[in-house]
Amino acid sequence: MRAVPSLTHSASHSSQSFQQKSATALENSTLRAALGKAGAGFLNARKKAFEQIENSANIKARAQQARARAIDNMPELLLQFERNAHAKGVHVHWAETAEQARAIIINLCRGKKRIIKGKSMASEEIELNQALLKSGAEVTETDLGEYIIQLANETPSHIIAPAVHKTRAQIDALFRYHHENIHEAKIADNNPKPQRKSSQLIEEARQKIRDKFLQAEVGITGANMLIASRGAALLLTNEGNGDLSAIMPQRHIMLAGIEKVIADDADAVAVLRVLGRSATGQSLGNYTSLYGAQPLQADGKDLHFVLLDNGRSEMHSSLWRDMLRCIRCGACLNHCPVYTSVGGHTYGWVYSGPMGKVLTPLLAEASRKTSAQELPHASSFCGRCVEVCPVGIPLTSLMRRLRERDFEKPLRPQSLKAKFACATMRLLFAHPKLYRLFLACFLRILKLLARGKGHISYLPTATAWTSTRDLPINRSARAAISQ
Amino acid sequence: MTSRTSTPPITSQATSTARARIIANLKIKKRAVKAEKNTTILPKFLKRKGEAQEENSTAEFISRAEKLSCKFLPAPKVIAKNSLATTLATYLKSRYKNGTKKNNKKISVLIDGEQKKLLANLNVQKKIEPYCNLIEVQEIVDFATTPFPPLSIQQADYAIAETGSLVFLQNTRAQAALSFLPTRHIVLLDEKDLLPSLEQAFARSNTSKTYWACLTISGPSRTADIEQELHLGAHGPKELLIILYR
Ligand code: SF4
Numbered sequence: 001m002r003a004v005p006s007l008t009h010s011a012s013h014s015s016q017s018f019q020q021k022s023a024t025a026l027e028n029s030t031l032r033a034a035l036g037k038a039g040a041g042f043l044n045a046r047k048k049a050f051e052q053i054e055n056s057a058n059i060k061a062r063a064q065q066a067r068a069r070a071i072d073n074m075p076e077l078l079l080q081f082e083r084n085a086h087a088k089g090v091h092v093h094w095a096e097t098a099e100q101a102r103a104i105i106i107n108l109c110r111g112k113k114r115i116i117k118g119k120s121m122a123s124e125e126i127e128l129n130q131a132l133l134k135s136g137a138e139v140t141e142t143d144l145g146e147y148i149i150q151l152a153n154e155t156p157s158h159i160i161a162p163a164v165h166k167t168r169a170q171i172d173a174l175f176r177y178h179h180e181n182i183h184e185a186k187i188a189d190n191n192p193k194p195q196r197k198s199s200q201l202i203e204e205a206r207q208k209i210r211d212k213f214l215q216a217e218v219g220i221t222g223a224n225m226l227i228a229s230r231g232a233a234l235l236l237t238n239e240g241n242g243d244l245s246a247i248m249p250q251r252h253i254m255l256a257g258i259e260k261v262i263a264d265d266a267d268a269v270a271v272l273r274v275l276g277r278s279a280t281g282q283s284l285g286n287y288t289s290l291y292g293a294q295p296l297q298a299d300g301k302d303l304h305f306v307l308l309d310n311g312r313s314e315m316h317s318s319l320w321r322d323m324l325r326c327i328r329c330g331a332c333l334n335h336c337p338v339y340t341s342v343g344g345h346t347y348g349w350v351y352s353g354p355m356g357k358v359l360t361p362l363l364a365e366a367s368r369k370t371s372a373q374e375l376p377h378a379s380s381f382c383g384r385c386v387e388v389c390p391v392g393i394p395l396t397s398l399m400r401r402l403r404e405r406d407f408e409k410p411l412r413p414q415s416l417k418a419k420f421a422c423a424t425m426r427l428l429f430a431h432p433k434l435y436r437l438f439l440a441c442f443l444r445i446l447k448l449l450a451r452g453k454g455h456i457s458y459l460p461t462a463t464a465w466t467s468t469r470d471l472p473i474n475r476s477a478r479a480a481i482s483q
Numbered sequence: 484m485t486s487r488t489s490t491p492p493i494t495s496q497a498t499s500t501a502r503a504r505i506i507a508n509l510k511i512k513k514r515a516v517k518a519e520k521n522t523t524i525l526p527k528f529l530k531r532k533g534e535a536q537e538e539n540s541t542a543e544f545i546s547r548a549e550k551l552s553c554k555f556l557p558a559p560k561v562i563a564k565n566s567l568a569t570t571l572a573t574y575l576k577s578r579y580k581n582g583t584k585k586n587n588k589k590i591s592v593l594i595d596g597e598q599k600k601l602l603a604n605l606n607v608q609k610k611i612e613p614y615c616n617l618i619e620v621q622e623i624v625d626f627a628t629t630p631f632p633p634l635s636i637q638q639a640d641y642a643i644a645e646t647g648s649l650v651f652l653q654n655t656r657a658q659a660a661l662s663f664l665p666t667r668h669i670v671l672l673d674e675k676d677l678l679p680s681l682e683q684a685f686a687r688s689n690t691s692k693t694y695w696a697c698l699t700i701s702g703p704s705r706t707a708d709i710e711q712e713l714h715l716g717a718h719g720p721k722e723l724l725i726i727l728y729r
Contacts (some may be wrong), residue, residue, distance in 0.1 A: 034710070048612055074511040082502075094501040104498070104590040144717060145708035161708060168710050198709040206718060211624050213628040213718075240704040240719030247659040247696065248626065258505065272681060283547070284646040284681075287719070290697040293688065301656065301695065309501070313508035447502045 018378050025102040025342040030289040034167050035343055042334040044282025063274040064392040066267035077228040077261045084231025088295040090305040098126035101308045108253055108304055112217035118242035119143035120222030121159055122255045122308050124350040142241035146204055151178045160279050160330035165343050172196050206223045219245035223256035228266040232292040241307040243287050255306045259324040271327055274390035278329035296409030319401050322368035323358050324393045324415050332385035355383035361402055375401035376407055539643035540677045547647025552715060553700030553723045561674050564728050568610035576686040589616050591632035595658055597622045598638050620657040633698055635665040640674040643684045648701040650684060652694035659696055668720040674729040
């Protein structure tokens with residue numbers, strides 16, 4: 001793929017800190033416009049979908065239970081999955097690291113040149129495309145959003161809507177460049193063409209990608225669930241690209257994290273009921289397909305499952321086990337005030353938003369970067385993500401535990417200010433009398449600063465907060481002050 | 484595939500080492516985990532607020548499918564089996580008139596060989612042949628070089644009222660392509676194949692019929708990847724037409 005420097009958004013994978021990247025993102029008006037358009041749509045769709053059903057709390061509880069059951073019995077279920085898949089002549093490969101997964105897939109693609117891909121976050125996680133391209137293959141992403149970011153040479157900025165940060169004008173320019181070889185600058189100067197409608201752009205991409213489908217030799221897709229009792233995998237898409245990637249080529253490779261395992265049909269249905277609703281407000285994804293359900297015999301098709309660990313088995317016995325329940329619905333991203341302001345690329349890796357803040361520091365490859373360790377700190381803990389998560393993952397608690405770990409075993413230097421603050425706290429909490437004295441003084445100071453108003457507009461030690469907004473004083477603090 | 488035994492056809496040393504290490508890692512239980520009790524029992528149907536619960540699966544299915552932008556031929560109702568031919572013929576005639584009369588060609592319609600027999604038995608084939616060329620999907624050797632018919636007719640194996648979805652148990656690549664490659668997808672559905680819930684649909688897929696993929700399709704293909712605006716017809720069909728008969 002040719003990369004167009006003028007069109008790339010270089011924030012991803014750079015060494016800047018989260019803070020620096022968010023500052024840049026906040027000033028990017030195009031990005032903010034794109035994110036603004038997306039935001040409300042997702043929220044309303046999800047809200048409506050859950051409001052329409054009567055027992056939504058039950059339905060979420062059931063989904064959570066199904067996922068918890070899967071995670072608790074992961075080793076047994078994974079082996080059961082493998083046994084059942086083998087019995088049908090389906091191949092199962094295990095990869096402990098991203099590197100192993102890449103090697104397995106490259107090996108399966110040996111001698112085949114044309115490869116198509118359905119959307120798969122796991123493949124983004126192991127940076128599969130770059131590896132395949134290096135091995136000499138030609139890879140085409142077929143999900144429209146993924147296709148767009150592949151042309152732009154970027155990483156996804158949302159787990160459900162990878163190109164959510166792109167405006168129609170940007171996509172139009174990208175297509176002109178890659179499909180017609182017209183450079184952005186030329187469009188403006190010599191050849192002014194009206195900006196095309198979304199439907200025209202979609203049609204153009206459909207035609208381009210259709211040819212790839214028909215000629216492909218290998219199709220690589222993700223999997224939404226690995227049903228242990230069947231040894232088969234569920235794949236969900238809306239565009240139909242996942243199925244075309246699975247169906248058209250002779251070889252189909254499904255890459256999935258080991259946490260995608262689920263016990264049986266009943267549990268799979270429980271998760272299906274919340275997945276579509278949380279992600280896009282649909283009662284079920286447009287295409288929900290089961291692959292490997294029965295012995296392969298037709299057409300010389302072959303099917304390979306690649307099970308990826310990459311840090312997950314480590315998480316399983318850690319304090320962050322709950323995170324393995326995640327079904328990648330994206331609801332926590334859509335409801336996060338930080339995500340919706342700065343966009344996915346600011347997080348510096350493929351997983352963004354609240355779930356990314358927990359996953360990125362834990363998953364093997366990325367965790368070595370020090371920039372990953374600051375992610376759990378970039379949260380106001382408003383807790384909206386916890387409220388909307390359909391499988392009840394306590395995201396804020398998990399982030400808090402990461403902060404604790406970071407404090408105990410800092411991978412990045414602690415600031416003097418933080419060290420001082422912690423030392424003071426330790427002293428105060430150990431001496432109740434001192435604590436009470438301090439509190440009395442502190443409240444008095446707050447009272448002075450509030451000057452009879454319900455909020456404080458200037459607080460000397462917390463100027464980062466008060467320079468952009470007021471610090472509200474809650475009721476109990478007010479009562480304490482007036483005592 | 485050559486070997487169809489129960490041993491894994493590709494077993495490299497690397498994958499078994501990785502398996503052993505992953506499983507060993509997972510079996511470490513550093514943290515005691517409380518097993519959650521199976522307390523929530525769900526009703527068979529997903530209850531929806533604000534609308535009277537559809538009294539039967541048929542009405543529920545029709546209302547769900549219409550919300551997913553499916554169209555019903557000739558109208559959202561169940562037709563008699565013996566008027567299937569007329570319904571299809573009327574539709575094809577209208578398409579033939581609007582679409583391809585200029586070059587005086589019949590519209591090509593893709594169909595599965597087995598289902599062609601079914602249509603012949605129902606006397607449908609004779610009635611619709613004046614308006615279309617029926618092409619058997621099995622005859623297409625190379626999808627890349629064959630111009631693809633704009634329309635396909637396919638019988639659904641069963642359908643799900645809860646979500647308005649159609650299910651196809653596909654045995655060959657050609658059959659599966661039938662549901663994805665044409666621009667318009669006409670689906671015949673026998674009312675007796677309507678199942679109320681997702682659970683029942685999953686159970687039904689454990690049949691004796693051999694198939695390789697179980698496709699659950701809920702409406703025409705769609706994307707919202709450009710500025711989150713919903714558009715029908717991404718990679719799959721732009722229009723999904725259902726003929727419900729009994
Ligand atoms: S953490 Fe919860 S809300 Fe976020 S993507 Fe995962 S399942 Fe969805």
